[in-house]
Amino acid sequence: MASTITTTIALIVATLLALTAPGARTQPAAPGPTAAPLNLTAVLEKGGQYSTLIRLLRTTQVEQQINSQLNNSYNGLTVFAPTDNAFNSLKAGTLNSLSQQEQVALVLYHVLPRFYSLSSFQTTSNPIQTQASSNNGVYTLNITSTTSQVNISTGVVNTTITNTLRSDFPLAVYSIEEVLLPYDLFGAKPPGKAPAPAPAKEKSGKSDRTPAAPKADGPSAEAESSPSAAVRLKGRGVVWSFVAGAGVLMGIVGSLL
Numbered sequence: 001m002a003s004t005i006t007t008t009i010a011l012i013v014a015t016l017l018a019l020t021a022p023g024a025r026t027q028p029a030a031p032g033p034t035a036a037p038l039n040l041t042a043v044l045e046k047g048g049q050y051s052t053l054i055r056l057l058r059t060t061q062v063e064q065q066i067n068s069q070l071n072n073s074y075n076g077l078t079v080f081a082p083t084d085n086a087f088n089s090l091k092a093g094t095l096n097s098l099s100q101q102e103q104v105a106l107v108l109y110h111v112l113p114r115f116y117s118l119s120s121f122q123t124t125s126n127p128i129q130t131q132a133s134s135n136n137g138v139y140t141l142n143i144t145s146t147t148s149q150v151n152i153s154t155g156v157v158n159t160t161i162t163n164t165l166r167s168d169f170p171l172a173v174y175s176i177e178e179v180l181l182p183y184d185l186f187g188a189k190p191p192g193k194a195p196a197p198a199p200a201k202e203k204s205g206k207s208d209r210t211p212a213a214p215k216a217d218g219p220s221a222e223a224e225s226s227p228s229a230a231v232r233l234k235g236r237g238v239v240w241s242f243v244a245g246a247g248v249l250m251g252i253v254g255s256l257l
Ligand SMILES: *[C@@H]1O[C@H](CO)[C@@H](O)[C@H](O)[C@H]1NC(C)=O
Pocket: 037, 039, 040, 041, 042, 045, 067
């Protein structure tokens, strides 16, 4: 008798749960209203040869700035991604000779404040602003392009885009085989006719011009609250279904006894 009741109760519980909480059973726990936010680091990780750049993005906190700008920008962003080989072929100590602020400038110099498809480089006019540029025209670079080649010049380094990691608005990521050394940090021995006579200092060639500092971003902290709130609401729905089901069940059990 007791085992029959147990079996009956188990069946009733299963039926009630299936009937009262259909949403909870048919949908995965947290589907999320939108796709995962665009994430530069994830794009670079997939590329497999950008660990130095990923580390720099992290230590300079430019990573957060970029991810939050991607979410909010109407213009998108373009990132030039030097490979690990590119960083390894820098003269020893090049990165370590830079202050924290100069490292931020170096990283921001590799980011353009709008989305460029490969073909759109053919119609850009030089010099091109980077995220390190302020309005006095520092930290710019020049790009010359044909249908088959995109050349980038900083005044210190000439290089070319070798690979497209991503080119969907709002984010373009292009692989390059050299670190883009800004003239404003490394222009001690300018090539040919240098336009800006940098205040040459020692052999490090650092200038004391400072780039725009990365802005602290509020939105990114908020970003995480909405999905978890959605999960909480969904969870509460399941709990209420269960409470309702338990109430009905107790009535049935009461009538059986
Ligand atoms: C971006 O992707 C990286 C690597 O996959 C991950 O560690 C990081 O948490 C992600 N950031 C965001 C904001 O999703």
